[in-house]
Amino acid sequence: MTDQHIDIRPITEEEWPEWARAGTRAFGGRFDPADESQIRGIIEIDRSLGAFHNGRIVGTTTAHTLELTILSRHVPFALVDAVSVQPTHRRRGLLNRMMKLQLEEFQERGEFLAGLTATESSIYGRFGFGIASWGENWTISRDHTEILNVPQQTGETRFVDPEEMRSIWPQIFERVRHERNGMFSFPDPFWDLFQHDPEQWRGGASGFFHVVYETDGGPTGCVSYRLQSGVVIVNMLLGENLEAERALWSFCFGIDLMTEIRALARPVDDPLPWLLINTRKLERSVRDELWLRLVDVPAAIEARSYDSEARVVIEVRDQFCPWNQGRYEMDVSPDGALCKQTTRSPDISLDVSELGAAYLGGVTLETMRRSGRVDETTSGAVAMLDRALAVDRQPWIIDM
Numbered sequence: 475m476t477d478q479h480i481d482i483r484p485i486t487e488e489e490w491p492e493w494a495r496a497g498t499r500a501f502g503g504r505f506d507p508a509d510e511s512q513i514r515g516i517i518e519i520d521r522s523l524g525a526f527h528n529g530r531i532v533g534t535t536t537a538h539t540l541e542l543t544i545l546s547r548h549v550p551f552a553l554v555d556a557v558s559v560q561p562t563h564r565r566r567g568l569l570n571r572m573m574k575l576q577l578e579e580f581q582e583r584g585e586f587l588a589g590l591t592a593t594e595s596s597i598y599g600r601f602g603f604g605i606a607s608w609g610e611n612w613t614i615s616r617d618h619t620e621i622l623n624v625p626q627q628t629g630e631t632r633f634v635d636p637e638e639m640r641s642i643w644p645q646i647f648e649r650v651r652h653e654r655n656g657m658f659s660f661p662d663p664f665w666d667l668f669q670h671d672p673e674q675w676r677g678g679a680s681g682f683f684h685v686v687y688e689t690d691g692g693p694t695g696c697v698s699y700r701l702q703s704g705v706v707i708v709n710m711l712l713g714e715n716l717e718a719e720r721a722l723w724s725f726c727f728g729i730d731l732m733t734e735i736r737a738l739a740r741p742v743d744d745p746l747p748w749l750l751i752n753t754r755k756l757e758r759s760v761r762d763e764l765w766l767r768l769v770d771v772p773a774a775i776e777a778r779s780y781d782s783e784a785r786v787v788i789e790v791r792d793q794f795c796p797w798n799q800g801r802y803e804m805d806v807s808p809d810g811a812l813c814k815q816t817t818r819s820p821d822i823s824l825d826v827s828e829l830g831a832a833y834l835g836g837v838t839l840e841t842m843r844r845s846g847r848v849d850e851t852t853s854g855a856v857a858m859l860d861r862a863l864a865v866d867r868q869p870w871i872i873d874m
């Protein structure tokens with residue numbers, strides 16, 4: 475059943491409280507008015523869609539106007555968020571319609587990349603999103619947290635209250651995000667919300683504790699963690715260098731009366747497993763993090779830099795955004811990139827979601843070829859493009 479009589483349009487300021495309540499309810503929560511102003515702060519009303527049925531909001535989605543790091547470049551990026559349909563109105567095509575409207579809007583605005591983090595990995599492939607980055611959740615007993623080569627520390631760790639954290643965290647984050655593919659910017663209202671730390675997002679654990687590592691030159695790292703029944707839950711730990719990261723891990727591992735440390739969504743190439751003496755005791759589980767969508771294939775390909783030369787014709791399938799569908803001649807090298815429509819026969823054929831997955835270098839096209847997702851018609855074409863797309867550090871995101 476489709477509901478064409480359900481109107482989908484941007485919400486107004488007056489409609490925002492109902493939109494927020496509906497969105498929270500769809501995720502199984504209850505909207506707490508105590509969080510209203512901070513959550514409102516991160517919402518761009520004109521980019522927030524509501525699906526209206528008889529005047530009531532039954533579907534929500536929004537986009538944040540951000541920028542994303544790709545090989546030290548920063549490109550416009552639309553982060554899709556708060557995607558929901560009320561349990562009373564599911565599987566009638568509302569998400570499909572909202573997503574279509576959003577992607578058309580991104581294209582009109584010249585936002586050639588969109589992304590999101592997904593509650594379920596079965597939802598977004600059909601809309602052309604591919605898994606561009608993975609994260610690892612860690613668990614380790616405190617008994618096994620001895621670190622190799624404990625470094626000479628030139629600085630100190632110190633607790634900071636949420637107000638001071640609010641000024642320190644963005645500085646550290648800004649310096650680190652420029653070096654990591656996939657990381658996106660967080661404008662000020664996101665940090666206000668982080669400082670506010672809504673109780674409904676704590677999952678029954680304590681509010682945040684914030685600890686900074688600083689040397690004579692100032693802060694170089696921060697960790698924000700919660701405590702719950704003897705467990706330290708590390709939400710965000712970032713250091714500008716190895717010394718800061720090691721100092722902050724040593725701090726977390728040294729919190730008396732705690733038995734276990736858990737860390738959420740760490741980079742898959744994080745050095746910590748290589749610092750532990752008893753590496754096997756670190757339990758690691760991997761899950762998808764950033765789902766990336768090339769909204770405008772040639773613009774996205776030309777926006778990236780490439781470490782080696784590749785000249786290939788790719789055939790892109792994109793049923794959801796038909797303006798992308800077609801053959802493109804890619805001519806990329808460390809000197810620049812060109813991507814133009816062509817009628818030449820393709821060397822590689824793939825779905826736009828596979829291109830999104832490979833775009834940040836988090837997976838090779840060869841892996842996807844071996845899984846049957848990518849077709850190679852000219853031998854060696856996949857290997858050549860993989861060399862051009864390769865990155866030194868795996869993509870990673872922090873999703874507040």
Ligand SMILES: CC(C)(COP(=O)(O)OP(=O)(O)OC[C@H]1O[C@@H](n2cnc3c(N)ncnc32)[C@H](O)[C@@H]1OP(=O)(O)O)[C@@H](O)C(=O)NCCC(=O)NCCS
Pocket residue numbers: 500501556557558559560563564565566567568569570571591592593594596597600
């Ligand atoms: C996920 C959600 C928004 C889907 O909304 P919806 O209006 O029911 O989705 P649609 O009817 O437009 O479905 C579009 C397609 O996606 C599929 N789909 C939708 N939700 C799915 C899910 N959770 N798992 C697998 N497939 C799903 C549908 O089967 C349909 O497939 P088809 O095109 O092959 O027929 C809704 O179930 C929801 O609000 N879930 C709880 C909150 C949530 O998880 N939001 C996502 C945040 S990232």
